[in-house]
Amino acid sequence: MGWTSTDNNHEGYVAAIAPDGRLASGGVAEGMLVHGITGEYKPGGESDEEIVPDDLIMSWRGACTCGWQGEVWQRVLTPSEADFASRKAYCRPGDAAYVSLPVEDAVQDEWMIHIAPSEAILGVEAAVKEHRQSTRRLDKTVAAAKAAGASWADIGRAAGISRQAAHERWADK
Structure with a gap:
């Protein structure tokens, strides 16, 4: 076996x-x-x-x-x-x-x-995949909020970052 x-x-x-x-x-x-x-x-x-x-x-x-x-x-x-x-x-x-x-x-x-090391790496790979998916979802959600008229200050506050950081992160997306 x-x-x-x-x-x-x-x-x-x-x-x-x-x-x-x-x-x-x-x-x-x-x-x-x-x-x-x-x-x-x-x-x-x-x-x-x-x-x-x-x-x-x-x-x-x-x-x-x-x-x-x-x-x-x-x-x-x-x-x-x-x-x-x-x-x-x-x-x-x-x-x-x-x-x-x-x-x-x-x-x-x-x-x-x-x-054990290769099994642990599977967890890292799964977390990276989830992170990428959530990042894409966040980017799309921010774009939708901006298109709906939300300000960078509102988006920054919702994301837990400053207005300027929100603008720098998502303005080009």
């Missing part, structure tokens, strides 16, 4: 890490799909993929389509070795090499920090 940023420029997910460091793009019944052909593993569904058996996956990390990678979570083979604070997650041998929901949530939290 993955997550998509509001602007659709980032897609994050938990990636299993193959023994050679390649990140898995998903899983199938036989193991995890990794891009690239080494000849060491069974061919995957696509011509440029291999299937790394689940028992060979010993770590995971957050990944994003932009290239960002999160901190590594180590796979441990006994429940007593698991330590969330140390990024050690239990995954029973013989099971599919997927992380637990709490680990997935922690990776998503880390990814959310990664995309």
Whole structure:
């Protein structure tokens, strides 16, 4: 399962890490799909993929389509070795090499920090758009008020500025 940023420029997910460091793009019944052909593993569904058996996956990390990678979570083979604070997650041998929901949530939290600046920029872009629209609306409203006979003093007072500032701002519009 993955997550998509509001602007659709980032897609994050938990990636299993193959023994050679390649990140898995998903899983199938036989193991995890990794891009690239080494000849060491069974061919995957696509011509440029291999299937790394689940028992060979010993770590995971957050990944994003932009290239960002999160901190590594180590796979441990006994429940007593698991330590969330140390990024050690239990995954029973013989099971599919997927992380637990709490680990997935922690990776998503880390990814959310990664995309926070781009998400914040969306707010800036929206505010700028609203500002431009309101400026155009104000300009049209002032022009209508002037055409209806309002003075620059009246327009300035309504806008919270001086008569002279109103004239300088809107006289040429």
